[in-house]
Amino acid sequence: MSDARNQARAVLEGPDIHRALTRIAHEILERTKGAEKVVLLGIPTRGATLAFRIAERISQFEGVKVPVGTIDITMYRDDLRLRPARPLGRTDLPAEGVDGRTVVLVDDVLFSGRTVRAALDALNDVGRPRAVQLATLVDRGHRELPIRADYVGKNLPTSKSEKVKVYLEEIDGRDAVLLIKGDDRPDAGETNGER
Amino acid sequence: MKRHLISAGDLTRDDALLVLDTAEELARVSERSIKKLPTLRGRTVVNLFYEDSTRTRISFEAAAKRLSADVINFSAKGSSVSKGESLKDTALTLEAMGADAVVIRHAASGAPHRLANWVRGSVVNAGDGTHEHPTQALLDAFSMRRRMGRVEGLKVAIVGDVLHSRVARSNVLLLHALGAEVTLVAPPTLLPVAVDTWPCQVSYDLDAVLPKSDVVMMLRVQLERMNAAYFPSAREYSRRYGLDRERFARLHDDAIVMHPGPMNRGMEISAEVADSPRSTIVEQVANGVTVRMAVLYLLLSGSEPAIGGDL
Helix, strand or coil: CHHHHHCEEEEEEHHHHHHHHHHHHHHHHHHCCCCCCEEEEECCCHHHHHHHHHHHHHHHHHCCCCCEEECCCHHHCCCHHHCCCCCCCCCECCCCCCCCCEEEEEEEEECCCHHHHHHHHHHHCCCCCCEEEEEEEEECCCCCCCCCCCEEEEECCCCCCCEEEEECHHHHCCCEEEEECCCCCCCCCCECCEC | CCCEECCHHHCCHHHHHHHHHHHHHHHHHCCCCCCCCCCCCCCEEEEEECCCCCHHHHHHHHHHHHCCCEEEEEECCCCHHHHCCCHHHHHHHHHHCCCCEEEEEECCCCHHHHHHCCCCCEEEEEEECCCECHHHHHHHHHHHHHHHCCCCCCEEEEECCCCCCHHHHHHHHHHHHCCCEEEEECCHHHCCHHHHHCCCEEECCHHHHHHHCCEEEECCCCHHHCCCCCCCCHHHHHHHHCECHHHHHCCCCCCEEECCCCCCECCCECHHHHCCCCECHHHHHHHHHHHHHHHHHHHHCCCCCCCCECC
C-alpha cells in the first residue's frame, strides 16, 4: 500500500470537488426544471456523502428541499461469490419514497457500471420511479455494461490497472481524488472503495 | 476456515457484532413491501428437523426464502427416519442433492457436529439436545440491543431450567463475548454439574437478583426432558422461580422480560407479565427471521463464510 501511495497523484483537490458538485447541482436543477419531484439516492459510503452535499447546494441555490437518502447495493452485486461475505451498508429511503419521482443515483466513481446495475435492481425492489438518472464525481471509463452518467464531475482517462480513490472530508478528513498507479495485473483496479 | 455455526462459542466478538449489524440493516428489508432479496439465488438450504419445532423451523424457512435460496424441508416424521435410516445416511442423501447449508435440529447433543463431518456445506445448529442453540442467542442479543441500545455492560438474569436448556448455554457464551454480565438463577437441581466453569455468576435466589437486572430471561421448564423429580411440585417451583406480577414490580422501570418460547404460562411466567409491554416475546420471533437471514447471508453469500468455526 505504501508503495502505491508514493505513486499517487491528486487529480482533484478540495476546491475542484467543490466546484464539480456545484456544477452538478446546477445541472440537476436545469435538467429537472427546478428539481421538482427529484429524490437523490447515494450509494454508500461516499456516494451517500456526495448526495447530501448536492442536496445542500440545491437548497442553497433555489431554496427547494430535495429529499435525499441512501441505497445499499451489496445484496444485489454480481460478484458476491468471488469474495468473502461482506458487511452491508445502510439503505435509508426518504419518507416521500421513490414512486413516481425522478431518482438521481449518486456515486463517487463510475467504472465498470456494475455498481449502477446493482443499484437499478435494488431500486426496483423499493418502488417505481418515474425516471432514473445517474450522477458521479469521477467517470474513469472502462464500462462493461451499457450504462452512462447524466451528470459527471470529471471525466478521468485511466488505464485499467490504475486505481481511483476518493477522499471526502466527512469520512476521511479531507477532500481529494487520487489516481494511483497500479501494477499490471488484470483487474488490479477492482478493489472495494478503490476503483 | 470458518464454515459452521454449531456453538455460540464459534463466534468471536467481531463475528457476533457483524451478525447483529447485518441484522440491523436487514430489519429494514422486513419493513418494505417487497421483502425478497436476490442474494442467495441458486443456493440450497435444507431444514433437517428431527425434533418438533414451530418458530425455529418457520423462521429459518422464511429467512432462506427472503434471500431467494431454495429451501428443502425435512422432518423426521413421515420420512425414511421412521424406517430406521441413520443420520449419516440422511446426510449423504442431502450431500448428493447438493445442499449448501444444512440447518439441523436434533434431540441428541452433538448431532450437528457429527453431521458437519459428513457434508461439504455449512451446518447451522438449530438446537441440539441440551447443548446449544446459537441463533436463539443471537436473536436474544439482537432483541436486547434493539430495546436497550446496547449489550455491553447489561446485567442479564437467565432464570429457570438451565440444566435442560440449550438456550441458556448459548446465551451465556455469546453474552459473555459481547461484554454482558450474566447471572444464572435456578434451583440447585436444575443447574448442570460444570456450571462453575461457565463465564457467569450463579444464584439460587431470584428475589435477590431481580432488582439488579436489566434483562430477565425466563426459561421454559422442559417437562418432556425430565425423567426425575427436579422440584417438589409445579406450584412450589412457580412460587420460588416464576415471574409473577409481584416480582415483576420489583424490576427497575427500564428492565425487559424475555422468553425463548414456547411458554408455560402460569408456571415460569404469568400471563400478565408475558403480555406486558416490557416483554419482548413477540419481538423475539420477528427478530429471529432477521437474525437468521444475517447468519445465512454471512455463511453463504460469499466465496467463503465470514463467520463461524471449523470442526
